[in-house]
Amino acid sequence: MLAAARNVQAWAFQHHETLETQPIGLTAEPSFPQMQSLRGPPEEAPTPFDEIFQEFRSNVEPWAYRTNHPRFLAFVPGAPSVPSMIGDWLTAAANFFAGVWLEGSGPAQVESTVLDWFRTWLGMPEGTSGVLTAGGSEANLIALVVAREQISFADRDRAIIYVAEQRHWSIDRAAKVMGIRRDRVRVVPVDDQFRLRGDVLQACIEPDRKAGFLPWAVVANAGATNTGTVDALDEIADVCNRESLWLHIDGAYGWAAVLTEDGKRELSGIERADSVTLDPHKWLAQTFDVGCVLVRNGKLLPETFATRPDYLQDVTPREDEINYADYGIALTRRFRALKIWLSVRMLGLDWFRQLVQHSCDLAQYAQAKLEQTEHFEILCPRRLSILCFRHMSPKSADVEAENIRLLEKLRETGRVFLSSTRLNGVFAIRMCFVNWRTTAADVDEIVELLAKLAENTREH
Ligand SMILES: Cc1ncc(COP(=O)(O)O)c(C=O)c1O
CATH class of the missing domain: 3.90.1150.170 (Aspartate Aminotransferase, domain 1)
Known part of the structure:
Protein backbone atom coordinates (compact mmCIF):
# COMPACT_ATOMS: atom_id res chain seq x y z
CA MET A 1 0.00 0.00 0.00
CA LEU A 2 2.85 2.35 0.82
CA ALA A 3 4.42 1.65 -2.57
CA ALA A 4 1.07 2.37 -4.25
CA ALA A 5 0.77 5.64 -2.31
CA ARG A 6 4.31 6.63 -3.30
CA ASN A 7 3.47 5.95 -6.93
CA VAL A 8 0.46 8.26 -6.70
CA GLN A 9 2.54 10.94 -5.03
CA ALA A 10 5.24 10.67 -7.70
CA TRP A 11 2.58 10.85 -10.40
CA ALA A 12 1.02 13.96 -8.81
CA PHE A 13 4.23 15.96 -8.77
CA GLN A 14 5.28 14.80 -12.22
CA HIS A 15 1.77 15.69 -13.47
CA HIS A 16 2.03 19.20 -12.05
CA GLU A 17 5.57 19.76 -13.22
CA THR A 18 4.76 18.80 -16.81
CA LEU A 19 1.34 20.46 -16.91
CA GLU A 20 2.46 23.21 -19.32
CA THR A 21 3.57 20.73 -21.94
CA GLN A 22 0.54 18.45 -21.70
CA PRO A 23 -2.41 18.89 -24.04
CA ILE A 24 -5.04 20.87 -22.14
CA GLY A 25 -7.55 18.14 -22.70
CA LEU A 26 -9.04 15.62 -25.02
CA THR A 27 -12.60 14.38 -25.14
CA ALA A 28 -13.19 10.72 -25.94
CA GLU A 29 -16.14 9.40 -27.89
CA PRO A 30 -18.07 6.80 -25.89
CA SER A 31 -17.21 4.32 -28.68
CA PHE A 32 -13.42 4.69 -28.23
CA PRO A 33 -11.76 1.40 -27.17
CA GLN A 34 -10.38 3.15 -24.06
CA MET A 35 -13.92 4.01 -22.94
CA GLN A 36 -15.14 0.51 -23.71
CA SER A 37 -12.36 -1.06 -21.72
CA LEU A 38 -13.44 0.97 -18.66
CA ARG A 39 -16.85 -0.68 -18.68
CA GLY A 40 -17.88 -3.91 -17.05
CA PRO A 41 -18.31 -5.45 -13.62
CA PRO A 42 -15.41 -5.77 -11.15
CA GLU A 43 -13.43 -8.99 -10.85
CA GLU A 44 -14.05 -11.25 -7.85
CA ALA A 45 -10.31 -11.56 -7.25
CA PRO A 46 -8.00 -8.64 -6.38
CA THR A 47 -6.17 -6.78 -9.15
CA PRO A 48 -2.65 -5.46 -8.46
CA PHE A 49 -2.38 -1.69 -8.07
CA ASP A 50 0.19 -1.37 -10.84
CA GLU A 51 -2.21 -2.88 -13.33
CA ILE A 52 -5.05 -0.57 -12.36
CA PHE A 53 -2.76 2.43 -12.31
CA GLN A 54 -1.59 1.55 -15.79
CA GLU A 55 -5.22 1.51 -16.94
CA PHE A 56 -5.74 4.87 -15.29
CA ARG A 57 -2.74 6.25 -17.12
CA SER A 58 -3.80 5.02 -20.54
CA ASN A 59 -7.60 5.06 -20.41
CA VAL A 60 -8.56 7.81 -17.96
CA GLU A 61 -5.77 10.35 -17.61
CA PRO A 62 -5.64 11.43 -21.28
CA TRP A 63 -9.39 11.95 -21.42
CA ALA A 64 -9.78 14.66 -18.84
CA TYR A 65 -9.19 18.38 -19.22
CA ARG A 66 -6.46 19.98 -17.16
CA THR A 67 -8.59 22.62 -15.49
CA ASN A 68 -5.45 23.84 -13.74
CA HIS A 69 -3.49 24.28 -16.97
CA PRO A 70 -2.30 27.90 -17.20
CA ARG A 71 -4.17 28.40 -20.49
CA PHE A 72 -7.42 26.73 -19.44
CA LEU A 73 -9.53 29.88 -19.01
CA ALA A 74 -12.96 28.35 -19.65
CA PHE A 75 -15.99 28.38 -17.32
CA VAL A 76 -14.49 28.93 -13.86
CA PRO A 77 -11.23 26.97 -13.87
CA GLY A 78 -10.23 24.73 -10.98
CA ALA A 79 -6.67 25.66 -10.11
CA PRO A 80 -5.70 24.47 -6.66
CA SER A 81 -2.48 25.32 -4.90
CA VAL A 82 -0.20 22.40 -4.08
CA PRO A 83 -0.71 22.88 -0.30
CA SER A 84 -4.47 22.51 -0.88
CA MET A 85 -3.83 19.17 -2.58
CA ILE A 86 -1.66 18.09 0.34
CA GLY A 87 -4.38 19.14 2.78
CA ASP A 88 -6.89 17.14 0.78
CA TRP A 89 -4.65 14.06 1.01
CA LEU A 90 -4.54 14.51 4.77
CA THR A 91 -8.33 14.73 4.85
CA ALA A 92 -8.66 11.47 2.93
CA ALA A 93 -5.95 9.79 4.97
CA ALA A 94 -7.52 10.66 8.32
CA ASN A 95 -11.12 10.41 7.14
CA PHE A 96 -12.23 12.27 10.26
CA PHE A 97 -15.98 12.72 10.52
CA ALA A 98 -16.73 16.42 10.27
CA GLY A 99 -20.44 16.20 11.10
CA VAL A 100 -20.68 16.38 14.88
CA TRP A 101 -18.61 17.88 17.70
CA LEU A 102 -18.54 14.67 19.76
CA GLU A 103 -16.83 12.75 16.98
CA GLY A 104 -14.77 15.54 15.47
CA SER A 105 -14.24 18.49 17.77
CA GLY A 106 -10.83 19.30 16.22
CA PRO A 107 -12.24 19.31 12.68
CA ALA A 108 -15.25 21.36 13.82
CA GLN A 109 -12.96 23.93 15.43
CA VAL A 110 -10.87 24.20 12.26
CA GLU A 111 -14.05 24.67 10.22
CA SER A 112 -15.24 27.39 12.62
CA THR A 113 -11.86 29.11 12.36
CA VAL A 114 -11.90 29.05 8.56
CA LEU A 115 -15.50 30.28 8.44
CA ASP A 116 -14.55 33.09 10.78
CA TRP A 117 -11.71 34.08 8.46
CA PHE A 118 -14.19 34.30 5.60
CA ARG A 119 -16.67 36.27 7.69
CA THR A 120 -13.97 38.77 8.64
CA TRP A 121 -12.68 39.12 5.07
CA LEU A 122 -16.20 39.88 3.86
CA GLY A 123 -16.82 42.28 6.75
CA MET A 124 -19.87 40.47 8.10
CA PRO A 125 -20.72 40.91 11.78
CA GLU A 126 -20.11 38.48 14.64
CA GLY A 127 -23.04 36.15 14.97
CA THR A 128 -22.67 35.21 11.32
CA SER A 129 -22.28 31.45 10.89
CA GLY A 130 -21.85 29.20 7.97
CA VAL A 131 -20.98 25.78 6.69
CA LEU A 132 -18.65 24.33 4.08
CA THR A 133 -20.44 22.54 1.27
CA ALA A 134 -19.68 20.51 -1.84
CA GLY A 135 -19.93 23.68 -3.91
CA GLY A 136 -21.83 26.83 -4.77
CA SER A 137 -24.94 25.03 -5.93
CA GLU A 138 -25.40 23.37 -2.55
CA ALA A 139 -24.57 26.64 -0.79
CA ASN A 140 -27.19 28.55 -2.81
CA LEU A 141 -29.77 25.88 -1.99
CA ILE A 142 -28.99 26.00 1.74
CA ALA A 143 -29.25 29.81 1.76
CA LEU A 144 -32.60 29.84 0.02
CA VAL A 145 -34.01 27.09 2.26
CA VAL A 146 -33.02 29.15 5.33
CA ALA A 147 -34.59 32.22 3.75
CA ARG A 148 -37.84 30.42 2.99
CA GLU A 149 -38.01 29.06 6.51
CA GLN A 150 -38.61 32.67 7.58
CA ILE A 151 -42.03 32.74 5.94
CA SER A 152 -45.06 30.79 7.05
CA PHE A 153 -46.33 27.76 5.15
CA ALA A 154 -49.52 29.67 4.39
CA ASP A 155 -47.56 32.43 2.66
CA ARG A 156 -45.19 30.27 0.68
CA ASP A 157 -47.28 29.91 -2.43
CA ARG A 158 -47.51 33.67 -2.94
CA ALA A 159 -43.89 34.36 -2.07
CA ILE A 160 -41.82 35.91 -4.85
CA ILE A 161 -38.08 35.67 -5.27
CA TYR A 162 -36.30 38.27 -7.43
CA VAL A 163 -33.24 37.13 -9.33
CA ALA A 164 -30.85 39.04 -11.57
CA GLU A 165 -30.93 38.27 -15.26
CA GLN A 166 -27.25 37.29 -14.99
CA ARG A 167 -27.74 34.82 -12.12
CA HIS A 168 -26.12 31.40 -12.10
CA TRP A 169 -28.49 28.62 -13.10
CA SER A 170 -27.93 26.86 -9.75
CA ILE A 171 -30.36 29.46 -8.35
CA ASP A 172 -33.08 28.21 -10.69
CA ARG A 173 -32.21 24.63 -9.81
CA ALA A 174 -32.37 25.43 -6.08
CA ALA A 175 -35.84 26.94 -6.64
CA LYS A 176 -36.85 23.79 -8.47
CA VAL A 177 -35.55 21.50 -5.73
CA MET A 178 -37.49 23.61 -3.20
CA GLY A 179 -40.68 23.22 -5.22
CA ILE A 180 -40.92 26.93 -5.99
CA ARG A 181 -43.13 27.51 -9.00
CA ARG A 182 -41.40 29.04 -12.00
CA ASP A 183 -43.83 31.94 -12.05
CA ARG A 184 -42.79 32.84 -8.51
CA VAL A 185 -39.23 33.52 -9.71
CA ARG A 186 -39.05 37.07 -11.10
CA VAL A 187 -36.17 37.69 -13.45
CA VAL A 188 -35.15 41.32 -13.04
CA PRO A 189 -33.51 42.96 -16.08
CA VAL A 190 -29.98 44.29 -15.77
CA ASP A 191 -28.54 47.59 -17.02
CA ASP A 192 -26.29 48.03 -20.05
CA GLN A 193 -23.35 46.87 -17.94
CA PHE A 194 -25.18 43.69 -16.94
CA ARG A 195 -25.77 44.93 -13.38
CA LEU A 196 -28.88 44.55 -11.31
CA ARG A 197 -29.82 48.03 -10.04
CA GLY A 198 -31.85 49.05 -7.01
CA ASP A 199 -34.39 51.20 -8.85
CA VAL A 200 -35.23 48.47 -11.36
CA LEU A 201 -35.64 45.98 -8.54
CA GLN A 202 -37.81 48.41 -6.62
CA ALA A 203 -40.03 48.92 -9.65
CA CYS A 204 -40.68 45.16 -9.86
CA ILE A 205 -41.78 44.90 -6.25
CA GLU A 206 -44.66 47.41 -6.24
CA PRO A 207 -46.87 45.63 -8.79
CA ASP A 208 -46.34 42.30 -7.04
CA ARG A 209 -47.51 43.67 -3.71
CA LYS A 210 -50.53 45.24 -5.39
CA ALA A 211 -51.37 41.91 -7.03
CA GLY A 212 -51.40 40.18 -3.63
CA PHE A 213 -48.02 38.46 -3.86
CA LEU A 214 -45.48 38.42 -1.06
CA PRO A 215 -42.08 39.78 -2.15
CA TRP A 216 -39.75 37.62 -0.12
CA ALA A 217 -36.14 37.36 -1.29
CA VAL A 218 -33.58 38.77 -3.73
CA VAL A 219 -30.55 37.03 -5.23
CA ALA A 220 -27.78 39.36 -6.41
CA ASN A 221 -24.37 38.59 -7.90
CA ALA A 222 -20.95 39.40 -6.55
CA GLY A 223 -19.24 38.30 -9.74
CA ALA A 224 -21.66 36.90 -12.30
CA THR A 225 -20.36 33.79 -14.03
CA ASN A 226 -20.93 35.21 -17.53
CA THR A 227 -19.26 38.56 -17.18
CA GLY A 228 -17.81 38.91 -13.67
CA THR A 229 -20.31 41.70 -13.08
CA VAL A 230 -20.97 42.81 -9.52
CA ASP A 231 -24.55 43.99 -9.04
CA ALA A 232 -25.26 47.33 -7.33
CA LEU A 233 -25.07 45.63 -3.94
CA ASP A 234 -25.54 48.71 -1.76
CA GLU A 235 -28.57 49.89 -3.73
CA ILE A 236 -30.05 46.40 -3.60
CA ALA A 237 -29.38 46.12 0.14
CA ASP A 238 -31.23 49.44 0.62
CA VAL A 239 -34.26 48.09 -1.24
CA CYS A 240 -34.17 44.86 0.78
CA ASN A 241 -33.99 46.87 3.98
CA ARG A 242 -36.90 49.06 3.01
CA GLU A 243 -39.03 46.18 1.78
CA SER A 244 -37.98 43.62 4.43
CA LEU A 245 -36.66 41.18 1.85
CA TRP A 246 -34.03 38.50 2.42
CA LEU A 247 -30.86 39.40 0.50
CA HIS A 248 -28.81 36.49 -0.78
CA ILE A 249 -25.60 37.35 -2.60
CA ASP A 250 -24.05 34.74 -4.86
CA GLY A 251 -20.34 35.38 -4.64
CA ALA A 252 -19.36 31.83 -5.57
CA TYR A 253 -16.87 33.04 -8.13
CA GLY A 254 -16.14 36.66 -7.17
CA TRP A 255 -16.01 36.68 -3.37
CA ALA A 256 -12.24 36.35 -2.98
CA ALA A 257 -11.86 39.79 -4.57
CA VAL A 258 -12.49 41.23 -1.09
CA LEU A 259 -8.88 40.31 -0.32
CA THR A 260 -7.63 43.32 -2.30
CA GLU A 261 -8.45 46.99 -1.77
CA ASP A 262 -9.89 47.38 -5.27
CA GLY A 263 -11.96 44.22 -4.95
CA LYS A 264 -13.26 45.24 -1.55
CA ARG A 265 -14.44 48.51 -3.04
CA GLU A 266 -16.07 46.73 -5.97
CA LEU A 267 -17.90 44.30 -3.70
CA SER A 268 -18.94 46.97 -1.22
CA GLY A 269 -22.34 46.06 0.21
CA ILE A 270 -21.68 42.30 0.30
CA GLU A 271 -21.33 42.62 4.08
CA ARG A 272 -25.00 43.67 4.28
CA ALA A 273 -26.32 40.38 2.89
CA ASP A 274 -28.46 38.00 4.92
CA SER A 275 -26.60 35.15 3.26
CA VAL A 276 -23.62 34.80 0.95
CA THR A 277 -22.36 31.95 -1.22
CA LEU A 278 -18.58 31.79 -1.64
CA ASP A 279 -16.64 28.99 -3.26
CA PRO A 280 -13.09 28.33 -2.08
CA HIS A 281 -12.70 25.87 -5.00
CA LYS A 282 -12.96 28.75 -7.45
CA TRP A 283 -10.73 31.74 -6.65
CA LEU A 284 -9.13 30.55 -3.42
CA ALA A 285 -7.00 27.89 -5.12
CA GLN A 286 -8.61 24.88 -3.43
CA THR A 287 -9.09 21.39 -4.82
CA PHE A 288 -12.61 20.30 -5.77
CA ASP A 289 -14.80 20.26 -3.90
CA VAL A 290 -15.45 22.96 -1.38
CA GLY A 291 -18.09 25.66 -1.38
CA CYS A 292 -19.44 27.70 1.50
CA VAL A 293 -22.48 29.58 2.68
CA LEU A 294 -22.49 32.26 5.38
CA VAL A 295 -25.70 33.38 7.10
CA ARG A 296 -25.78 36.70 8.92
CA ASN A 297 -28.06 35.45 11.70
CA GLY A 298 -26.09 32.26 12.20
CA LYS A 299 -28.66 30.69 14.53
CA LEU A 300 -31.03 30.30 11.59
CA LEU A 301 -28.87 27.52 10.13
CA PRO A 302 -29.37 24.97 12.95
CA GLU A 303 -32.92 26.22 13.44
CA THR A 304 -33.58 25.24 9.82
CA PHE A 305 -31.63 22.01 9.52
CA ALA A 306 -31.05 20.40 12.93
CA THR A 307 -32.95 17.19 13.60
CA ARG A 308 -32.21 14.81 16.41
CA PRO A 309 -33.43 11.28 15.73
CA ASP A 310 -33.06 8.71 18.54
CA TYR A 311 -29.97 7.12 17.05
CA LEU A 312 -28.22 10.51 17.16
CA GLN A 313 -29.18 11.42 20.71
CA ASP A 314 -25.56 10.94 21.84
CA VAL A 315 -24.32 13.75 19.63
CA THR A 316 -26.48 16.59 20.93
CA PRO A 317 -24.02 19.48 21.16
CA ARG A 318 -23.58 21.50 24.33
CA GLU A 319 -23.65 25.26 24.14
CA ASP A 320 -20.62 26.53 22.19
CA GLU A 321 -20.18 23.17 20.50
CA ILE A 322 -21.11 23.00 16.84
CA ASN A 323 -22.42 20.08 14.84
CA TYR A 324 -21.88 21.20 11.27
CA ALA A 325 -24.21 18.41 10.16
CA ASP A 326 -26.94 20.57 11.77
CA TYR A 327 -25.99 23.52 9.55
CA GLY A 328 -26.77 22.09 6.15
CA ILE A 329 -27.95 19.14 4.14
CA ALA A 330 -25.21 16.53 4.60
CA LEU A 331 -24.79 14.39 7.71
CA THR A 332 -21.60 12.54 6.82
CA ARG A 333 -19.14 15.24 5.87
CA ARG A 334 -15.50 15.30 4.77
CA PHE A 335 -13.12 17.45 6.72
CA ARG A 336 -13.02 20.06 3.94
CA ALA A 337 -11.78 22.87 6.16
CA LEU A 338 -8.38 21.22 6.59
CA LYS A 339 -7.05 22.00 3.11
CA ILE A 340 -8.11 25.64 3.41
CA TRP A 341 -6.61 26.00 6.89
CA LEU A 342 -3.39 24.33 5.81
CA SER A 343 -2.95 26.09 2.48
CA VAL A 344 -3.76 29.60 3.72
CA ARG A 345 -1.28 29.19 6.53
CA MET A 346 1.42 27.47 4.48
CA LEU A 347 1.30 30.05 1.70
CA GLY A 348 0.37 33.06 3.83
CA LEU A 349 -2.68 35.23 3.23
C1 LIG B 1 -21.82 32.60 -9.57
C2 LIG B 1 -21.90 31.10 -9.39
N1 LIG B 1 -22.80 30.60 -8.52
C3 LIG B 1 -22.91 29.27 -8.31
C4 LIG B 1 -22.11 28.38 -8.99
C5 LIG B 1 -22.25 26.92 -8.72
O1 LIG B 1 -21.16 26.46 -8.00
P1 LIG B 1 -20.71 24.92 -8.04
O2 LIG B 1 -20.31 24.64 -9.44
O3 LIG B 1 -19.56 24.90 -7.08
O4 LIG B 1 -21.86 24.09 -7.58
C6 LIG B 1 -21.16 28.87 -9.89
C7 LIG B 1 -20.30 27.93 -10.65
O5 LIG B 1 -19.63 28.28 -11.59
C8 LIG B 1 -21.05 30.26 -10.10
O6 LIG B 1 -20.15 30.78 -10.95
Missing part, protein backbone atom coordinates in the same frame (compact mmCIF):
# COMPACT_ATOMS: atom_id res chain seq x y z
CA ASP A 350 -0.67 37.64 1.11
CA TRP A 351 -0.23 34.87 -1.52
CA PHE A 352 -4.02 34.83 -1.96
CA ARG A 353 -4.23 38.63 -2.15
CA GLN A 354 -1.60 38.51 -4.87
CA LEU A 355 -3.48 35.74 -6.68
CA VAL A 356 -6.59 37.93 -6.86
CA GLN A 357 -4.63 40.98 -7.99
CA HIS A 358 -2.65 38.94 -10.52
CA SER A 359 -5.88 37.46 -11.98
CA CYS A 360 -7.49 40.90 -12.37
CA ASP A 361 -4.29 42.34 -13.86
CA LEU A 362 -4.12 39.51 -16.41
CA ALA A 363 -7.74 40.07 -17.44
CA GLN A 364 -6.98 43.78 -17.88
CA TYR A 365 -3.85 42.95 -19.86
CA ALA A 366 -5.80 40.54 -22.09
CA GLN A 367 -8.36 43.27 -22.74
CA ALA A 368 -5.65 45.76 -23.71
CA LYS A 369 -4.00 43.21 -26.02
CA LEU A 370 -7.32 42.42 -27.73
CA GLU A 371 -8.11 46.11 -28.10
CA GLN A 372 -4.79 46.56 -29.89
CA THR A 373 -5.43 43.58 -32.16
CA GLU A 374 -7.32 44.27 -35.35
CA HIS A 375 -10.89 43.04 -35.61
CA PHE A 376 -11.48 42.12 -31.98
CA GLU A 377 -14.37 43.71 -30.17
CA ILE A 378 -14.75 43.79 -26.39
CA LEU A 379 -18.36 42.86 -25.61
CA CYS A 380 -18.04 43.29 -21.86
CA PRO A 381 -14.89 44.92 -20.49
CA ARG A 382 -13.05 43.21 -17.67
CA ARG A 383 -15.09 42.79 -14.51
CA LEU A 384 -13.08 41.27 -11.66
CA SER A 385 -11.10 38.70 -13.68
CA ILE A 386 -13.55 37.90 -16.52
CA LEU A 387 -13.51 39.32 -20.02
CA CYS A 388 -15.95 38.78 -22.95
CA PHE A 389 -15.15 39.57 -26.56
CA ARG A 390 -15.58 38.40 -30.13
CA HIS A 391 -13.87 38.59 -33.44
CA MET A 392 -15.54 40.85 -35.95
CA SER A 393 -14.05 41.99 -39.22
CA PRO A 394 -15.79 44.20 -41.77
CA LYS A 395 -15.78 41.20 -44.11
CA SER A 396 -17.54 38.89 -41.64
CA ALA A 397 -20.59 37.37 -43.27
CA ASP A 398 -21.79 35.35 -40.30
CA VAL A 399 -20.12 36.67 -37.17
CA GLU A 400 -21.46 34.00 -34.86
CA ALA A 401 -20.49 31.08 -37.10
CA GLU A 402 -17.01 32.55 -37.54
CA ASN A 403 -16.54 32.92 -33.79
CA ILE A 404 -17.72 29.37 -33.16
CA ARG A 405 -15.21 28.15 -35.74
CA LEU A 406 -12.48 30.29 -34.23
CA LEU A 407 -13.10 28.82 -30.78
CA GLU A 408 -13.04 25.29 -32.18
CA LYS A 409 -9.77 25.92 -33.98
CA LEU A 410 -8.28 27.39 -30.84
CA ARG A 411 -9.24 24.28 -28.86
CA GLU A 412 -7.86 22.02 -31.60
CA THR A 413 -4.40 23.51 -31.04
CA GLY A 414 -4.39 21.81 -27.64
CA ARG A 415 -2.66 24.95 -26.31
CA VAL A 416 -5.65 26.96 -25.09
CA PHE A 417 -9.14 26.24 -23.85
CA LEU A 418 -11.69 29.06 -23.76
CA SER A 419 -15.47 28.82 -23.49
CA SER A 420 -18.30 30.93 -24.87
CA THR A 421 -21.49 32.55 -23.69
CA ARG A 422 -24.20 34.87 -24.92
CA LEU A 423 -24.60 38.50 -23.93
CA ASN A 424 -27.95 39.96 -24.93
CA GLY A 425 -28.17 37.12 -27.41
CA VAL A 426 -24.77 37.88 -28.94
CA PHE A 427 -22.21 35.05 -29.07
CA ALA A 428 -19.20 35.95 -26.95
CA ILE A 429 -15.87 34.31 -26.23
CA ARG A 430 -14.98 34.43 -22.58
CA MET A 431 -11.83 34.27 -20.46
CA CYS A 432 -11.81 33.71 -16.71
CA PHE A 433 -8.55 34.13 -14.78
CA VAL A 434 -8.24 32.45 -11.37
CA ASN A 435 -5.12 30.37 -11.90
CA TRP A 436 -1.88 31.24 -10.08
CA ARG A 437 0.08 29.52 -12.87
CA THR A 438 -1.17 31.77 -15.69
CA THR A 439 1.27 34.45 -16.83
CA ALA A 440 1.30 37.46 -19.17
CA ALA A 441 3.22 35.26 -21.64
CA ASP A 442 0.22 32.90 -21.69
CA VAL A 443 -2.04 35.84 -22.54
CA ASP A 444 0.35 36.87 -25.32
CA GLU A 445 0.24 33.37 -26.74
CA ILE A 446 -3.56 33.20 -26.58
CA VAL A 447 -4.11 36.55 -28.29
CA GLU A 448 -1.53 35.80 -30.96
CA LEU A 449 -3.16 32.44 -31.66
CA LEU A 450 -6.60 34.05 -31.80
CA ALA A 451 -5.39 36.66 -34.29
CA LYS A 452 -3.67 34.08 -36.49
CA LEU A 453 -6.57 31.64 -36.48
CA ALA A 454 -9.10 34.40 -37.08
CA GLU A 455 -7.20 35.44 -40.16
CA ASN A 456 -7.24 31.85 -41.46
CA THR A 457 -10.92 31.47 -40.61
CA ARG A 458 -11.70 34.61 -42.62
CA GLU A 459 -9.76 33.37 -45.60
CA HIS A 460 -11.56 30.01 -45.83
